[in-house]
Amino acid sequence: MTTALDILLNGLALGSVYALVALGFVIIFKASGVMNFAQGSLLLLGGYLTAVLHEELGFLPALLLAVAATALVAGLVDRVLLRGMDPRHHHILTIMTIGVDILLLTELARRIGGDLLTLGDPWGNDVLTLAGVTVPTSRVASITVSVLVIGTVFAAFRHTDWGLSLRAASEDQEAAALMGVRLGRVRTLAWALAGALAALAALFLTAFPAPGLERTTGQIALKAFPAAILGGMASPPGALLGSLLIGVTEALAAGYQSELSALGRGLGDVAPYLVMIVVLLVRPHGLLGTKEAVRV
């Protein structure tokens, strides 16, 4: 029984971190219709900056600075690279983000090399025991911070001008522009926010149960992709739900690997995509996605 609880908690913690990344995908997609393939390398950038800064500045200032810097870089990617492009050509912009990803990743991988960097988080390898279940403190922190941050972002969608503009832009860019929504600014802010979320996710992805930041850490962002898609690409609550589903599925598949061995070893890696495919077969627009009204 404790094992099942252990697995469930671990899955939820993983899911909450995926949610930070998936939310970044969704915000950018809502604002500009672009799938941001550079999310993984932005995550790596945030983690790398925290890792190199924390010894001089201390953990919290380093983290804040890294989050701000990653947001700035993400915003710049939008301003400098994507601004001049025709925003209606989503596929071209999407492919440009792959280019950005390769550039950022190559440079960061060169700097990180074979090292394993610690981000200097205050939780170390402390654990809490709750009702017979042992949970790393960093996991509890990860769930708490994710809930707070995601809650804030949701509130921003609902109650700020930017949130309103973003929602308007995702409904109909042209109409929103005619209504005076400054699409460029909405989009740049969306990019910056996604960058900040990615940098924060890097902290929790590399904290204790994981050994630290590696050059491959950014690849974990790929797992948030199915989460964003199965939630319905343009739906933030869907991304949250999708992330938790993916996190728990992955933990369950790995935790019960022996029982599931008839399906082959290493099911945990395939499981997120299996879930995505099954969900999309049943609900082609994702769990909470909206059907597009198509005029015939």
Place this chain on the structure above:
Amino acid sequence: MKRTGSRCAAVALTALALLGTACGTKGGDDGGGQGADGVATGPGVTDDTITLGALTDLTGPYATLGESIVNAQQLWADQINADGGICGRDIRIEVEDHGYDVQKAVAAYAQLSPDVLAMPQVIGSPVVDALVDSIEADGVLTFPQAWSASLLGHDAVQVLGTTYDLDMMRAVDFLVREQGLAEGDRIGHVYFEGEYGANALEGSTHAARAAGLTVVEQKIKATDTDLTAQVTALRGEDVRAVLISAGPAQTASLVGVAAAAGFEVPVVTSAPGFAPQLLKTPAAPALTAQLHIVTAIPSVSSDLPAVRKLVADYTRTYPDALVDSGVLSGYNAAVLMGESLKAACDAGDLTREGLVTAHRSRDQVDVGLGSPQDFSDAAQPSSTASYLIRPDRDAVGGTTGVEDARTPPGAEEFSASRGE
């Protein structure tokens, strides 16, 4: 760091002029000739130079290890050259970086191979797997930094020391002998998908069966760095010990999570599963308490005189470099290559075929850097004995010796029956 480029072209041209033969074709270019001293020569050998090649990783995941091996082998070449070289010729090592990318490695090999006699370094199991047939066809004597049993059976490819399966047999032997595991117990084995993990699993399964133990398998990928789910599962299966055949990051996560959960079972990995950098992570105390490492070469902090001299020479030449197991394994490979070169020189044949023949004729090679090596059977690893070491923050290279080289029970029979 030497890179080939225009200099390679220059070397190729010189070689062409000197030998008067075609150069640059891939494949068994025999470039047959004879030096002024009557020694038969081929690709990579002139009257005053022997050129060796190294395909390494200086920009990828094993960059730290690659740099150590390159430095150590260059140190060996400098020492040999200061003593007058081998066969009256200076040793030169051409280094190509592949960044752990198989495509780049294949291209680098095509560029490098026509101009070298042998390769004392090729890093990376996937790289070696992709190149092994070309290497064998070209007859370039190669010491890969990869230890999968699938590399056995090639005349030109020499796996130095024990293969991954033998290492895991050694690990099981240690657990039964020293950690109180008994018949009926379960052990976990967490392993990477691919050749490395599969070969390691063969060894653990074989040894476990012989000892009456059951192996609980957990397969993972190189991108999995949080092993909480795996630890939870193994704990649920009530395993008494865990083997891990993965990278250093995975070992750190496994041991860290296990310790935090109060799951204090012994954990054993092999050389690729540990790096001294891990002792700077939060998992360091747990690693020191729970982990052992099986390795074909002794710990860098070993008091073997040859190892101590190497560490002293290395730190003098590269004062800022990290001393890790790559220093010893790289230097060991270079020294063994040197011994085979000397044997080929004595036989008057420094062609590729001559070198492979000379190498395969040697069955008792002891250069003082570890257990004696037997190169006479290409189908067998050069040794069945491996060391057991453990992490130690205060020791050079982050490890200290626990048990001397030892052949696990049944290893020779297992190795002989392999591939049947």
